[in-house]
Structure formats: structure tokens, C-alpha cells
Amino acid sequence: MLSAIFILLIGFIVLIVGGELLVRGAVRIAERAGMSQLLIGLTIVGFGTSAPELVASVEAARAGSPGIAWGNIVGSNLANSLLILGAASVILPMAVPLGPLWRDGGLALAMTVVLWFVAQNGGITVAIGAGFIAILLGYLIYAYKAEKTEPVGASAVHEKAVSLEMTDTQLHLEQPLWRSALVLLGGIILIVLGGRWLVSGAVDLATMIGMSEAVIGLTVIAIGTSLPEMVTSIIAAYKGASAVALGNVLGSNIFNLLLIGGVTAVIAPGTIPTEIANFGLPLLIAASILLLIFAATGRKISRWEGLVLLAAYLGQLVYNLVAV
Template sequence: MLLAILTLLVGLVVLIVGGELLVRGAVRVAERAGMSQMLIGLTIVGFGTSSPELVASIEAALAGSPGIAWGNIAGSNLANSLLILGVASIIFPLAVLRGQLWRDGGLALIITAALWYIANNGGITVAIGFGFLAIMGVYLGYVYWAEKKYHITDTAVHEKAEALELADTHLHMDQPIWRSVLVLFAGIALIILGGKWLVESAIDLARMIGMSEAVIGLTVIAIGTSLPELVTSVIAAYKKASAVALGNILGSNIFNLLLIGGITAIVSPGSIPVEISSFSLPLLVAASILLLILAATGRKITRWEGAVLLIVYLGQLLYSLTAI
């Protein structure tokens, strides 16, 4: 068991480091290739910062463990909406932009509710996976169009890129292109290797301690792969960039649901484990509604409201580990 735990931790660290290197290298290569900052933020930053969750879910799906894959998706969004948002709000109350809240938070709520319905009515199909990816494409197209034509910059994807810049002061260091390419490929290699170690050790650990793979995905893997988002959101809150902190969380939720959920559905269609469909997804719907209510009533998420979110997360975490 000790070896499985150690391998899981090493895999998690390698996965996160690989994701960081992937984003750094890809952004620098894209800049040298003449890509606009807007396109870099929409594509490379958005996809790259979600790479730990993406690789972990794909590895789990390919390994025949959809419970880990879907547990990681639902668990990561719970961590984003309750744990990370709660911690960030305690550090500095998060002001909420109405357009960002209803557009991005509303989209995340609708997709979560749809996933919950699908999970209890026939399960996930390849067609649903492609549908999720199509919605992701339409959303990114809308963000690009709105930002270019109307200079709307409060979208979750834009704030996700801003959060990364706040957290990583070395992102745009001037360095030779060959070094950026090397960093990019090193990142790709590390996330693949780290994801493989993480999933294999998680499967072994679940069998050893008699815990379902879905719970492992909901807890250990979800928290681990959400650590980069926690760091960037906390730094944004500490720097009083509250809109950036909230947008980073909403953007992560959208990418997790549509991009990672869509690819997972294509790779491993079928039923979603009951632990997720009967508890985690309805809780995620409730958390999304709670977020809209908290933000709409006061136009900001206060410290005590952040404490409530954090308490709810710790409560569901304890329930997942003991009752499911």
C-alpha cells in the first residue's frame, strides 16, 4: 500500500509539473509564431491549464476505470466551486460581474444539470461526447467574437488566462525558441507519464482499501489535479483581482465539463457510477445554484459566505470518504 500511495503522489507531482511546462512552452512558441494574446488565452492557456484533469481522465477511461474519470471531473468542479472559491473569498471578498456570472456560471449550471439528467437516463454516449465538444467550440467562438467585436473581456476564458499571468511571472520570459519547444515537449512527456502513474496507483489503492474508484476520483485525484487552480485563484484573490479569481474558477468548470467530459464520453461511453450520479452531480448542481444566489444577492462573495462554501466542501468530502 505504501508503494501505491508513493506512486500516486509522485504521479500527481509529475502531472502538475508537466502541465505547467506545457503551458509555458506552448505560450512562448505561440507568441513567437505570431498568435494574438486573445487566441493564446482562448486555446493554449485554457486547454493547457486543464491538462492535468484531462490526462488523468483520459488515462482512467482508457484503463477501463470510468469511475475515476467522471469522479475527477465532478470532484474537480466541486473543489473549484466550494473549496477554491471558499478559500479565495476568505482571503479577499470576490466582486462579481453580472454578465460573467449569468453567462459563464449559467452555462456551467445548465451543462451540469444536463449531465446529471443524462447520467440517470441511459448514460453517456459517443454522440453526447461530440455534442459537449461542439458546445465547447461554440462557446469559444462566441468569446472570440465578443472580445474582438465588442471588447468584452469579462468572460471566464479571458479571466482564466489573466489568472495564469498573475500567478506566473516567468510565463513570458525571453528565451530561445528551441528552449521553448523543449519545454513544451518535456511538459507533454511528463503529463502523459504522470497521468499513467497517477491512475494506475489510484486503481491499485482503491482495490487495496476497498474503496470504489469513483470515490478515489472524487477525492484524492480531484483535489490533486485542482491544486494549480487553487494556487492561481488564491494569488489572484491575494492581489485583489477578484473578477480574475472567479473567472478562473468558472472557466475551469466549463472546460472540465465540456472538454474533458466530452473526450471522456467519446473514449469510454457508458453509465456513470451511482456514487457520482446520485450524490456528487446533484450536489454540484446545488453548489452552482448557491453560487448564483450568493453572487446575485450581494454582487460579491463575502468572507463568511466563502467560509460556508468551505464548510460545505469539507462536509461532502467527509461524507464521500465514509458513507459512499
């Protein structure tokens, strides 16, 4: 068991480091190519921050472990909506811009309902997965046009991250392009290796302790792959940048459902495990509705509402680990 846990932890670390290197290298190359910060944020950084979840789910799907793949997607969104936003709101009550909330939060809720419906009616197909990816592309185009005038939605955190990367790039203008390309390549290699080790350790651990792969995906894998979003949102809340924290969560939820869910479906179509279809997805729908209600009332998420979100996450975590 210790070897499985060790491989799991190494996979987490390598995956997160690889995602960071991928974002840094890609942003620097894109900036050299003259791409705008907003476009980089919506595409490269948005993709890069979802890389841990993407690689973990794809590797799990390829390894014949759909429970880990879909558990990771649904569990990551539960962690985003309940754990991360709850913790961020407890640190500092979160002001909420209603326009991006309904646009981005509404899309995430709608696609969660669609995924639940699909899970209850025969499972997910390649065509549905391709449709998810097409919806994501349409969303990115719409969001890019909308946020040219008011960049406060789901891409806000990505543009904030890009701004930090731009400052770093300006300090290294003399750095050769090939070095940035090596950073990018190194990041890709690390996330692939980390994803494989993570899934391998998770499958071994689930087998040893008698826990289903779906529950492992909903809990351990989901929390681990959500660490980058957790750190970003908590730091943003601490610094008073509530729009950045909210944008981080909403953007991540959309990428998880449409990009990672779409790619997973294309690679490994089939039924979604019962634990996900009958427990994880209904809970995520309820959590998404609760989040929208909290955010819309008073245009903020207060500390006590943040505590409710945290309590809900801890409750489902205990239920998953004990009862499912």
C-alpha cells in the same frame, strides 16, 4: 499501501509540472506565431490548465476505471466551486461581474444538468461526447468575440496568465524556437506519464482500502488535479484580483465538463457510476446554484458566504469518505 501512495504522489507532482511546462512552451510558440493574448488564453492556456484533469480522466477511462474518470471531472468542479472559491472569498470578499457570471456560470450549470440527465437515462454516448466538444468550440468562439470588448469573464485568468508568460517571453526573446518546442514536448511527456502513475496509484489504493474508484475520483484525484487552479485563485484573491479568481473557476468548470467530459465520453462511452449519478452530480448542481445566488446578491461573495462554501465542501468530503 505505501507504494500505491508513493506512486499517487509522484503522479500528482509530475502531472502538475508537466502542465506548467506545456503552458509555458505553447504560449511562447504561439506568441512567436503572432497570436493575440486573448486567443492564446482562451485556447492554449485554457487547455493547458485543464491538462491534469484531462489526462487523469482519459487514462482512467482507457484503463477501464470510469469511476475515477467521471469522479475526477465532477469532484474537480466541486472543489473549484466550493473549496477554491470559498477559500478565496474568505481571504478577500470577491467582487463579481454579473455578465460573465451568468454567461459562464450559467453554461456550467446547464451542462451539469444535462450530464445528470444523461447519467439517469442510459449513460453517455460517443455522440453526446462529440456534442459536448462542439458546444465548447462554440463557447470559445462566442467568448472570444464578447471579451474583445470586455475581457472579464472566464478567460480573464487565462489572459492574466498569458500576460505573465509574455513578460517572461520578452525577457527571453533570444531563446531559440526549438527550445520552446522542447519545453512543450517535455510537458506533454510528463503529463502523460504523470497521468498514468496517478491513475495506477489511485486504482491500487482504492483496491487496498476497499474504497470505490468513484469516491477516490471525487476526493483524492479531484483535489490533486485542482491544485493549479487553487494556487492561482488564492494568489489572485490575495492580490485583490477577484475577477481573475472567479474567471479561473468558471473557466475551469466549463473546460472540465465540455472538454474532459466530451473526450472521456468519446474514448469510453457507457454508464456513469451510481455514486456520481446519484450523489456527485446532484450535489454539483446544488453547489452551482448556491454559488450563483451568493455571487448575484450584492454582486460579491462575502467572507461568511465563503465560509458556507467551505463548510459544504468539507461536509461532502466527510460524507464521501465515511458514508459512500
